[in-house]
Amino acid sequence: MGADVLVIGGGNAALCAALMAREAGASVLLLEAAPREWRGGNSAHTRNLRCMHDAPQDVLVDAYPEEEYWQDLLKVTAGKTDEALARLVIRASSSCRDWMRQHGVRFQPPLSGALHVARTNAFFMGGGKALVNAYYRSAERLGVQVRYQAPVSRIELRDGRFVAAWVGDERLTAGACVLAAGGFESNREWLREAWGCNARGEWPADNFLIRGTRFNQGTLLRHLIDDHQADAIGDPTQAHMVAIDARAPLYDGGICTRIDCVSLGVVVNREAQRFYDEGEDFWPKRYAIWGRLVAQQPGQIAWSIIDSQAVGRFMPPVFPGTQADTLPALARQLGLDEAQFMQTLDAYNAACRPGHFDHTVLDDCRTEGLAPAKTHWARPIVKPPFYGYALKPGVTFTYLGLRTDATAAVRFGGQPSANLFVAGEMMAGNVLGQGYTAGVGMSIGTAFGRIAGQRAASAAQRRESAHA
Structure with missing residues (x-):
């Protein structure tokens, strides 16, 4: 036998599992499909961890109690979540940072400003790449064997047990x-296959960009569901999907491709029409629904339109947008029908009601008599120069996964496997049926990675004892 515990994957959840199994005394082999320079999967593109805390804690200000975290998750998922597993993740997020620090992860001081997350999220010093590198250094120091360019095509099972x-x-x-x-x-x-062909004869998925790794092919996920009839959960069209810069690369654009001005202006589709409430909620709670919204528009493209009043109130994009001194000129530069564009913008501007604008709270600046409404941060777009940013759907990770429970065991016909466990994106759909809130993916991966690693070590040790 090569190792007590085999970990398949190379991102945050896999590394947490490998470290926990090794700490529990098991020998561990980690198989990463990517080459060393691309290791870490999507975790290399992350920035933070959403953390419950009942009082100010090191890098977190104020308090973010369990119930508020749960309500935030409940709202974005519209109830499509397993409450017991969600609360397990939430509670685990309050106590994992010391363990993370022991393995070299560093956190930066609280952030303030437009992200609204100094209270809810702990940011990694150096981002996800630094976190991944720290975990790999710790794993190698502890004696975890790591193999790169080692994609697993299939696994053998016997009566629900890993072989x-x-x-x-x-x-x-x-x-x-x-x-x-x-x-x-x-x-x-x-x-x-998941998204199919729409009524316009388009294949929406052909226009999706992938924000993260090119190595997440879902080979094992499909193998477990189709060939081994593992219990699955989730909708294959649901994903962490962000409206990103349409000029982004096909893979690995990461955080720098995000366009964060959506809530401060209007978004129009190819027909120059609005299609959703841009001011529904704070951006960290809503940014991951906009990719799906854009995916449902003609040509899977849209444009975020702002004026100079919005500049400086959001994280600026890496690349400048299209700029014009008048709205008609902006429409022409964007290739949108000028008359329809002006009709949309004039209707929006006329519907804006006076209020006290404050982008740091859910303010009272809203539209009236407009469909769809803009419920917060609605100000007439009148101050030149004007800016337009083309948006495409950027997929971060999919939510279809393997059903599990608090033990992280893979289930077959409702029965948990004795020695096969799952963590990270492969089971995130248990908690995320739809929607997203910033940092919760890392919370899920960390919580279930640690549980899976510990359980796998125990299962391997029990098996060894039985054969002794």
Whole structure:
């Protein structure tokens, strides 16, 4: 046997599992599909962890109690979440930072300003790349074996128990296994299959950009569901999907491709019409619904329109937007129908009601008699120069996954496996049926990665004792 515990994946959840299993005394082999320079999956693009806390704590200000965290999650998922597992994640988020620090993760002082998350989220010093590197250094120091460019194509099971994994023609056995190999967001064919062809004859998935790693093909996820009939959960079209700069690269654009001015202006589609309330809620609670909204528009494209009043109130994009001194000129530069564009903007401007504008709170600046309404931060777009940013759907990770419980065990016909566990994107759909709130993906990966690693070590050790 190569190791007590086999961990398949190389991102945050996989690393948490590997570290916990090793700390519990198990020998561990981690298989990362990517080359070393691309290791870490989507975790390398993350920035923070959403944390529950009942009072100010080191890098977190004020308090963010369990119930508020739960209500935030409940709101963005519209109830499509397993409350017991969600609360498990929330509680675990309050006590994991000391363990993370022990493995080299550093946090930066509280942030203030337009992100509204100094109270709710702990930011990694150096971002996700630094976190991933710290975990790999710690893993190697503790004796975790790491193999790169080692994609697992299939696994062997016997009566719901893990037996072996295959990397090419190589068969690797272990006493227990943790699956943490990500979703299927990089698998264009699967995305096409999930999203299908719409009424306009378009294949929406053909216009999706992938914000993270190209290595998340969903190979093992499909293998477990189709070939082993593992219990699945989630809708294959639901994902962490952000409206990003349409000029972003196909893969690995990461955080710098985000366009954060949506809530401070209006968004129009190819037909120059608005289609959703831009001011529904704070941006960290709503940014991850806009990719899906844009995906449902003609051509899977839209434009965020702001004026100079909004400049300086949001994280500026890496690349400048299209700029014009008049709205008609902006419409022409964006290639939008000028008459329809002006009709949309004039109707919006006329519907804005006076209020006290404050982008740091849910203010009273709203529209009246307009559909869709803009419920907060609605100010007439009148101050030149004007800016337009083209948006496309950017998929971060998919929510279809393996059903699990508080033990992180993979389930077959409702029965938990004795030695096969799951963490991270491969099970995030248990908590995230739809929607997203900033930092919760890392909370899920950290909580279930640690549980899976600990359980896998125990399962492997029990098996060894039984064979002794």
